[in-house]
Amino acid sequence: MDAKTGSISGGCPFSGNGGTRDLLGRTNRDWWPDALQLDILTQQGKSADPMDEDFDYAEAFNTIDYAALKADLTALMTDSQDWWPADYGHYGPFFIRMAWHAAGTYRTGDGRGGASSGQQRFAPLNSWPDNGNLDKARRLLWPIKQKYGKNISWADLFILTGNVAIESMGGPVFGFGGGRADVFEPETVYWGTEEQWVDTGAETRIIPDEGKALENPLAAIQMGLIYVNPEGPGGNPDPLLSARDMRETFSRMAMNDEETVALTAGGHAFGKAHGAAPADSFGGAPEGEHLALQGFGWLTDEEEIAAGNITTSGIEGSWSNNPTSWSHDYFRLLFKYDYELTESPAGAKMWTPVNPEEADMAPDARDPNKKVPTIMTTADMALKMDPEYRKISERFLENPEQLDDAFARAWFKLCHRDMGPKACYMGPEVPAEDLIWQDPVPAGSTPSDADVSAFKSAVLDSGLTVSELVKAAWASASTFRNSDRRGGANGARVRLAPQNGWAANDPEELGKVLAKLDELRGSLSMADAIVLAGAAAVEKAAKDGGFDVSVDVTTGRGDASEEQTDAESFEPLEPFADGFRNYLRTKASVKTEDMLVDKAHLLGLSIPEMAALVGGMRVLGANTGNTKHGVFTDNVGTLSNDFFVNLLGMGTKWTVVDESGDEEFVGSDRTSGAEKYRATRTDLVFGSNSQLRAISEVFAENGGEQKFVETFIRAWTKVMDADRFDIANAKYNG
Secondary structure (H helix, E strand, C coil): CCCCCCCCCCCCCCCCCCCCCCCCCCCHHHHCCCCCCCHHHHHHHCCCCCCCCCCCHHHHHCCCCHHHHHHHHHHHCCCCECCECCHHHCCHHHHHHHHHHHHCCCCCCCCCCCCCCCHHHCCCHHHCHHHCCHHHHHHHHHHHHHHHHHHCCHHHHHHHHHHHHHHHCCCCCCCCCECCCCCCCCCCCCCCCCCCCHHHCCCCCCEHHHCECCCCCCCCCCCCCCCCCCCCHHHCCCHHHHHHHHHHHHHCCCCCHHHHHHHHHHHCCCCEECECCCHHHCCCCHHHCCHHHCCCCCCCCHHHHHHCCCECCCCCEECCCCCCCCCCHHHHHHHHCCEEEEECCCCCEEEEECCCCHHHCEECCCCCCCEECCCECHHHHHHHHCHHHHHHHHHHHHCHHHHHHHHHHHHHHHHHCCCCCHHHCECCCCCCCCCHHHCCCCCCCCCCHHHHHHHHHHHHCCCCCHHHHHHHHHHHHCCCECCCCECCCCECHHHCCCHHHCHHHCHHHHHHHHHHHHHHCCCCCHHHHHHHHHHHHHHHHHHHCCCCCCCCCCCCCCECCHHHCCHHHHHHHCCCEEHHHCEECCCCCCCHHHHHHHHHHHCCCCHHHHHHHHHHHHHCCCCHHHCCCCCCCCCCCCCCCHHHHHHHCCCEEEEECHHHCCCEEEEEECCCCCEEEEEEHHHHHHHHCHHHHHHHHHHHCCCHHHHHHHHHHHHHHHHHCCCCHHHHCHHHHC
């Protein structure tokens, strides 16, 4: 355990705090069992997406009148609507919170969350306590979304509106990149197992005294929060404990200490917190409310709204005496005054300045002629009390221009961290500067067909085996995560730290293969050479199995340097488990086959593609450590359907190896009792699970060999090319 943060370093991304769970945790059906269920209409591959199959969001986005859209958003900031009046006559702070909470669910552990698909519109996020009353922010935006239609996604609109809000109040903005296409159903994301929300008694997820660390891949401190409890851990108003939670949760959202301080101070330069009355005096969350409310939740009483009696966090007041203008008053007030612990009208713990001067008081949100004291949350007090945060805060106080730059950059990172490489960005405000967290890769060059052919021939004559070449290509490409578009073969970072030392990659063998490919590649990039070598091996393996096939390779990859690689940020991509290679670092609280499905989801694979890759990788001898588990063939290195044929055959009886903890199995001949095979859970699940068995039967039956090979090659190519956004978006980005 890390004594500084209370976290478990390098732990299992599926580890729990006791007990077991699956990859879903608490689902929407658990929270709202009476809600209308639409799952039946998306069975058999039916899509919930109403757009035409050939709809291209990138193309649509680039037809938009961007200046007109920003002008409309700017006008909206002060175009108050009676049904939800704006605090201080300006919606800017409200929209900043909307954008922040859309992006702030991102976590580095599995790359899930974030703003990239507009998930804030759907449960559970639309009903998280921390997102209280953001249903109104989205409705305020509806006229603009309606006007521009399919040319601007909700996902992009959330973030662009937050940017415009900052600009409209004089704040610093680093840039904006569009390209977030909407989805039309809730995404399956593990948000935790707690049975209560933060406002109804959910436990805090970090209790070092009890040996309780924040479970990976989670980042929020309590169920229903984006980051930390503003009152302090579990409502305990201890600034130092709050600093501990902040450091842990922000780091899991890809932010260092300086970025954490800048975001907190910059975000709290605007607007106010709401805690005018106890939360239980208002309505429930949108997802569980009556049909007549049409998706609204929480506060809906018009008289209460008009009076400003609004409660979201429960804390009441603004941080700054100028809540609708960018200023440096946040740090000025934080360090000018001593603060005492008080309670809001809603009963939430907060901090107020002792004997504030009238000039340092804030206007009332609805009556500009009235003055009220400013406030700080326990999380704000952490910036003053924690030694490391205080150093940064004092530097920003003394050098406000540094805060301007740090906030603008941290906000841009917050809103774009889950978009992937810069090639995915669109629009006129994409910054020219390359940022290391964007995982930059130099442009590659496309080799000639002759060079590709000569290289593949040389590889096959090099003495390297099919298994070695397949393993190297998989190690390079399979780091890709569809969740945040990180990893993949482009850049050939598999040859750099930390990837070249990952146990799953068999470092010694990998180093030998890469050295030989480097020797043979000529003018090819290493990134292209690794993928082409894998393709050559698959083609040979298929030919040896009686299938003359060609594996398509999109060339033109570049090679990233160590200077372009933030090695620390790649650590969460290290596989704890990779069922495709039959790799498991150590037994976890989640079933190994569940982790295989999770990996397949991150790679964007279908069920048949997942099955074909597992079966193919086994017969190609691609297991980590070259183990024999699941290698149900006498012709290792030949692409055949032997895995499925022998798994489904009735001549084998399977028993668990007792000391394995239900992870290793022996397959014995039913007649003689002699051992035939060894297997893991990720092998046997293809015969035990009824849905996977149905797929396996298709591949194993007579005539299924062709279907298996075709599916394997399609899936292999998908993984190898998963990160080629530079090709996909080239026509839109020039």
